[in-house]
Each structure stands twice: as structure tokens, then as C-alpha cells.
Amino acid sequence: MFCRVILPSERNRKANMSFFTKLNLKLINFLMPICCLLILSTTYAADSTFEKQVAPILQKHCIHCHNASTKDGGLSLETVDGLQKGGENGRVLVAGSPTESLLLDYVTGPEPEMPKKGTPLSKAEVEILNQWIKSGAVWPTGYQIREAQLSNTDWWSFQPLKLPQVPQLSAEDSKLIRTPIDAFLLAKLRKQGLSFSPVADRRTLIRRLYFDLTGLPPSPAEIKKFINDPDPNAYAKLADQLLASLRYGERWARHWLDIVHYADTHGYDKDKLRNHAWPYRDYVIRALNADKPYTDFILEQMAGDFLKPHSQDGIPATGFLVAGPFDWVGQIEIREDLPEKKITRNLDRDDMVSTVMNTTVSLTVQCARCHNHKFDPIAQEDYYGLQAVFAGIDRADRDYDPNPQTANKRKTLMAAQQSNLKLKQKIEAKIRARGGERLSQLETRISKAENQKQGQTSAYGFHSLIEKSDKVNKWVQLKFKQPVTAEKIILFAAFDNFNNIGAGFGFPRRFKLEVSDTGDFASAQTIIADHSQQEFPNPRTKPVEFDLQGLSFQYLRMTATQLAPRENDFIFALGEIKILDPRGQNIAKQAVVETLDSIENAPRWSRKNLIDDKHYESADSNLDLAKLKSERDQIFAGLTTSEEKTSLKTISLELSRLRKELSQLPQQQKVFAATTHFRRQGNFTPTEGKPRPVYLLSRGSEKAPVKEVQPATLNFISDLKGAFQLEKPENEASRRLALARWITHHKNPLTWRSVVNRVWQYHFGQAIVDTPNDFGKMGSLPTHPRLLDYLAVRFRDEGQSLKALHRMLVLSTAYQQSSLTHQRGNQIDGDNRLLWRMNRRKLEAEAIRDSVLQVSGKLDLRMYGPGDRLFALEKPQHSPHYLYQKYDPTTEKSHRRSIYRFIVRSVPDPFMESLDCADPSQITPKRIETLTALQALSLLNDHFMVSMASFYAQKIKAASADQTSQIKLAFEVALGRSPRQEELGILQNIGAQHGIENVCRLIFNSNEFIFID
Secondary structure, eight states, X not given: OOOOOOOOOGGXXXXXXXXXXXXXXXXXXXXXXXXXXXXXXHHHHHHHHIIIIIHHHHHHHTTTTSSTTTOGGGOOOSSHHHHHHOBTTBOOOOTTOGGGOHHHHHHOSSSOSOOSSSOOOOHHHHHHHHHHHHTTOOOOTTOOOOOOOOOOSOSGGGSOOOOOOOOOOOHHHHTTOXXXXXHHHHHHHHHTTOOXXXXXXXXXXXXXXHHHHHSSOOOHHHHHHHHTOOOTTHHHHHHHHHHTSHHHHHHHHHHHHHHTTOOXXXXXXXXXXXXXXXXXXXXXXXHHHTTOOHHHHHHHHHHHHHHOTTSSSXXXXXXGTTOSOOOHIIIIISOTTSHHHHHHHHHHHHHHHHHHHHHHHOOOGGGGSSSSOSSSSOOHHHXXXXXXXXXXXXXXXXEEOSSHHXXXXXXXXXXXXXXXXXXXXXXXXXHHHHHHHHHHHHHHHHHHHHSOOOOSOSOOBEEOOOBSOSOOOEEEEEEEEEEEEEEEEEEEOEEETTTTOEEEETOOSEEEEEEESSTTOSSSEEEEEEESSSOOOOOTTSOEEEEEEEEEEEEEEEEEEEOEEOSSOEEOEEOEEEEEOTTSOBOGGGSEEEESOOOOBTTTBOGGGGGSXXXXXXXXTTSOHXXXXXXXXHHHHHHOOHHHHHHHHHHHHHHHHHHHHHHHSOOOEEEEEEESXXXXXXXXXXXXXXXXXXXXXXXXXXXXXXXXXXSBOOSOSTTOOSBOOOSOTTOHHHHHHXXXXXXXXXXXXXXXXXXXXXXXXXXXXXXXXXXXXOOSTTSOOOSSHHHHHHXXXXXHHTTOOHHHHHHHHXXXXXXXXXXXXXXXXXXXXXXXXXXXXXXXXXXXXXXXXXXXXXHTTOOBOOOOSSOBOOSEEEOTTSSOEEEGGGSOTTOGGGOBOGGGBOOOSSSOOHHHHHTTXXXXXXXXXXXXXXXXXXXXXXXHHOHHHHHHHHHHHHHHHHHOSOHHHHHHHHHHHHHSSOOOHHHHHHHHHHHHHHOHXXXXXXXXXXXXXXXXX
């Protein structure tokens, strides 16, 4: 605030003195409070900046080593006194002068000195400290920074479960009770002077029940039948009928898949297709329809491959553990020796831990990755113990038999095969022992030749851009500074172990080799070899040599005239070019490599790799493998007795029979699931069942491992130990099973509270605990803790049937209430947390789409199988492009229920996204519910909606030629009732002007269609 005072002239000063004295006093009186407020405001802002921005940085990066107890370097940063005192090197901070403050020097620069262990400060964090020091380094009075300590365990959700008594109500109130749920709710409502709302009408009830249990609307005939049914148990029978429907599993599987962030692509930057994720989705549907006990449901998803390896569900169920994103680049392309690989694996296990623990026990254990959990009693070591549980598995495709009979037959045949192989090996070992050193050396050479490995480098060579046809010319050439004389050219094919292709990768089918003194090869070129008219056999590991006989040239060019095929495309690749001069020296290293085009993806692919003198060489390449084996077989035959020959022949015949029977079994399916064995892909190698070591990481940094940890879980639940007693700790599956048994233990209160809370949320629109993935101290408190415990205990102890739990909830008076509001209820409980009425809810995106399909007559109820791709797919071999705008929604195969959509992480379906569909890259315990103009526009104008409205109109027109009758029928089919006179008039006008198709579009866009009352 600025005040400009115009002074009077000197001769008028005295006369005006009294006036200005009064004015100044008034100004002082006016300005003083403002100045005080400004000072207080500035002080408050500085304190707030320190507490919210500076203190968290010091706590995260510094306080672990520089506290009152440890005082590394004599420095404590717990209090302002410790900061001002400094350490062994003197003062570390000069308020107002960042350049004189050692504190800032320690954490800046290319290789900052601090923190010694842990992740360096980010640029943003350094700038916060810089600005704090520059502005005076204000430290609030009495403020103390402490390292995060474990919270206590007296929180409500950690307490043992006990069955509460059902509240006793008055005789009058008891008439409102249909299930014990009502007694708990009504007792609390009465304390606030409230009661339940009247029961909703039957049309509302049947629509509510259908949508909640099946995700589909009832037909007009079903509504009429229910409304006119005089049976007092008609509603209960309807609930039982819908719970028995196959549509129930499809509806409730979608809720579960939200929580575990399931999708059909990997996510991250490449977001490649995950073509075999769907068997897990089908498992969830089957499990829910079969009403598996919840313990079995969790055990199978955690360790089904161990418990039930030959069942239909055992292996697919473990898709739960790997449902989240997969870092293709980090896992497959990054080398094992790079630090980024450790980061990738750490984050991958973190996702598994988060998915399992958030879903099953509703705790944010991932908050303990860098330090002890700041609010809940979760130690950092407990978190890494959980990571160790999953240290033996990866995310990959694995084979399984969907048919249990086939699985058991395969198991029997393979056991017999193994038994015969062991017997064969035993006999051969005896024979081999007689062969002495000669046979031993020969087999060593054979083994070496058969097990060829990549040479000294991870660089594979040159790789052209990808083409859609093999009839494309590609060239690569070597350019020397001046003409050279050469005796021989040697070509080495690329060896690509990235996709398990091996030797000979990308070598052209047809090519031409020539030299020249000009780079354009327009004239004065000499053709060394011309294989452009006939196919050249792939050399694989064998070098391809061409004699030059002292030829001089400045340029060497190899032109591929027919490219090598891959799975979906064509390329030209080459591992190495050597040019030997008359002395036998490789002079190719002196050249510059030029290409028509190339993929530069070092270290694997780069044009410069062609002349680095490093290439794949077959072990013992000067020997003919066939000759070696022939020699070995002759020696072996001479050492074998007649009895042994008979036995080996019998075993050989038996193995042939077993192989034939195995080949006749139905082909195994693939599922993307937790696995220890899979085909190596690039740098992504299986554990073979041997868990990788997991270390507690200081500040969560892979650069700062503290100690190796053993598999364990949380250690604060009464009567449950966090440490596992494993008979075979090296058996990775036993780790997962131990955690699964801890989760499903009778005495684990979190598990049973968590699951009933989730089911409640999906029925009533809001959960008893409104943070369903966080039952810790930063989560919500339960609105009805005794009711929650009552439901949890009964669910746990009475068969763990989800269908029985549904039945109890939907038969309650609370569930059957009207959703109409009244003034008194709004005044006392505007958020309806006490449930004095039913909550009105918007349908989820999938339920809206499925309802549109059903009403339009296009819904396809085929179940299971690969997801339906509602998009055009381009460039799937690299970073796929998912183009929804190019897909025709009238295509019949796209009309199955939305649970069967192929779900993409990086590019969600725009129509479904506009309707608040869950983000599959995130764990979604509760979907957001919005009302936006974009939703109305999507429901009105999206190509899918326009197409379905057209089908809907065709169906209506086929039933009646009269437009008024058509409108009445369209209204009844979609909404289950006849239009009121006012509604009919509006729709008649629209129909007359714009046709029945647009009437159908309008009905689809109505609140009554997309909301559940």
C-alpha cells in the first residue's frame, strides 16, 4: 500500500502544521493495524512454507543421519539450535546467503556429497532450500523435525473382531426390521430423530435390484410380472433368481477388476498388447457365479498354481498378482547390469504388494517404501518383507489346460516321461563312466557347440527400418577416407537373442555385394557377388566370405534386394563386416558406415556396430557338429552291453509313445499370470523358481541397500505373526501361500472388514468406511462400526458366501427405501451417511453401454474368451496405435457385454472415459461420479449411440406403424413404464420433426435411463 503526501509550501507550513499532525496521526492509526497484519501474515507464510515444504525435505533426506542421537559429522538438524550450531566443519547455514551456506553446497552439483545414502535431492527440492535460505531461513519457534516413527496399534481397524449384539428396538420400530442390518441403522437414526423412508414402489425396486445384481435393466414383461405378483415373497425370490443368473458374475467381476487395475495392455510408454490376460477375467466371473468361499477366492489368486496346478482355475487365478502395468522397456530391453533394471523390478514388486494389500486388507503399505509409515504401524522392513514374497515371480504368459481331465492326463504322461528319462540317464551315465577322458572331452565340445552364446558384446549390429513388403531395396556401405586394398570380405549375420530368434536374424534372402570409387555407385563399380536372382541360404553362425584378390576401392556396399521376414514385417540386419588387407588386418574399423536407413537403438542396434570387430561367434565353429555327434555315438555304441541296448531301445519306444500321446492332447492355452518359467525375451529372464534377493532400501533408493530381508508380512495384528515359518524358504510359491493364509486367517480383522465394506459400497453408493482401500489413520472412520463388525463376523463364520451377503443387504428395509428426500433429513444428515433414504446413483459406464445394447436389441450374451477390440489397431509390433475412431460400432462382434471389452491403458475408449470408466492404470476402489456436458454430448452424438438408436428405432418400427404407439413402446422398453401425458406430448413433437430415431436418442440421454433411483 502506497500513500503519497503532498507537502505544503514553506510559508504555509506553520499554518497547516496542526492539520498535517492530525492527518499523520490518522494515517498512523489507519496503517498500523495493516502493517501488523502484514507482518503476522508474512511470519505465518514463512512458518507455513517451512512446515509444508522445507521440513519434509530435511526429514526425507537428512534427519536419518543428522538427528540428536546419530549426529553424523557432529550435525543435528532436528532443531533450529542444532542447525545454528553446525557440525565438525562449522556453520552450515547463513541466513539470507545461499552461496555461503554449506548446507546447500552439500546437496548440489553433478555429484552431491549428501545424502551419502539415498536418492539425491531433485532440482525442485534444491530450489525450495535455496529460496528458504535466501528469504532468511525462518524456522518456526519450537518446531522439531523427527524421523518417522511407527504408529501405535490401537486404531479401530486393527482390533480383533467380535460379534456385536443386535440393538433392541421398540415394538413399533421392530416392525421396520427385515434383516439385522436395519436394527443397527435404525438405532442410530432414532438418536438423530430420524427413521427410514417409505419403501420404494415395485418398479423402482426391480430396476434397482436388476442393475445392482446383473448390471442390466429388466424387460417390460419382467417389470409387469413383478408388479402384479401377489406373493409377499416375490421380492426375495427375485433376488435369489438374479443371484443365480450368470449375469451376476459379469456384473460383480467388473467391480473386482477395478480394484486390481486389470487391463489387456501392458501400459507404460509402449503399451503393448497383453493378448492372454482374459483367462483371469473369466476366472473372476466363474468364481463369483460359483460363489466360491472368500478364503478360496483369495488363496487361488495368490497361489492357485501351487495349490491347484491342474485345475481349470489354479493358474489363471494368479493373474490377480500381475493384473497391473508391465514395464516392457525396463524388463525386456534394459540390460541386467544397469541400475535401471533394479528400479524396474522394485517398482514391479511394489505394484504387486500394493495390489494385494490394498485389495485384501485395505492398507496403504506402499507408503512404507522409503521410510516407516508415517501414520500406520507399518515398518519399512515389513514392506520389503512383502516385496520378498513376490521375489520369485514375474509377469508373463504361461501354459495351462482349461480342461481338468486334460490337465490330469498331461500330468500322468509327463510323469511317465520323466521317469523313463531318468532311467535312460541312469543307464547312459554307467556307459559314459566307461568312456573315460576321450568321451568326456568329446561331449564337452558338443555341448559347447550346441549351447552357443552371445559374444563379448550386447551390440547385435545394424538393423534397417521395418517394411511391409520384402520387395524393398535396402543398403549399407562402408566409406574409407582414401582407397584401400583388400584380400577378403567377411560378413557375419546378426544374432538376436532379444526375441529368441538366434543366429541369422535379418540376413537378406537376396543381395548384391559391390565395391566402387564413388559413393553413388553410378560408375566404376565392381560386383563382388550377385545373389539378387536366387535365394541365398541363411548362414546363421557361419561367416560368409568373399575373395577380393587385392582389389582396390573406396566404397563397399551391400544391397539387400529381398528382405528377411519377421512375424509381421520385413527387415535387413547384419552383425559385422570385416575387410582383411594383404597382411590379414581388419581395416573395416577405419571406415565410416552409411546406410539408406537404420534403427539406432544402442547398444543393441546401431550402424557403428557393423565395424566394432565384435560379433557372435559359434563356440568351436571350426568343427562340424554332425561329425562330432557321429564320433560320440560310435564310441557310445562300442561301450554299450547287449542288455543295456535292449533297455535303451525299450525306453526309446516308450518315450516315443508318450510323446505321441502328449502331442494328441488338446493344445494348451496361454494366460498372462504369475510365473517362474517362461521363454526368455531379450533381457527378461525367468527366475526358474529361485527368488531374487530383496533388500531394505534406505529412502527407497536402489543405490542404498541396507540389508537383505526375508519374506514376511505386517507384524502388528493381534495373535498373528508377521514372520513366516517356511519349511522351504527357497520354494517361492510357499511364500505366496504363507501370505495368503495370513490374509485369510480367522483372526485377521482387516480382511473381513474390508470385503464386506466393499460389497456395501456397491449396493448403497457409499461405504461404511468411505476410503475402501485405506483403513489406516489417514482413512475415514466407519459411520457404523458395530454394523461393520457384525457383517464381517457373520460373513467370516457363516460360509464366506458373497451371495449370502448380497441377499442380506438387498432384503433389508434400508436397501428397499425410496430415494426421495425430505427437509428434516437434509437438515440433520445432508450427506445421508445415516441412510435415512436410499442413495440415487448414476450407472457406471459399462452398465450404461450394456443397457443401450439390450434396449436396442443388439446385446450378445456370449460369455468368456478373448476381449473384443473396439478399435482399429496399427503398428502392433512396436508401440501400438489404438484408433477408436476407425472402428465400426455396428460390427456384430462388438455387441457383447462391456466386461469383455479389450481394455487399453494408455488410450482409453473416449466414449467410456467420458462416462467415468475406471482408469486401468490405477487401482480404483471407488469410481468418481461426475455430471458433465461432455457426457450428455457423448450419449447424444457418439457413433455408438447413434448406431444403437437406429437399431432401437428399427425394432420399434417393426412392432408398430403408428408413431404415438412407437413412442410409447420405446419409452416402455427403455424405462419400464408408460410416458406421462406431458412426456408423450414432448416426444410426439420431436418425433414429428426429427423422426423416431431421435426420440430414441433422447430417451437414451434421459436421467431416468442412466440413474438408479
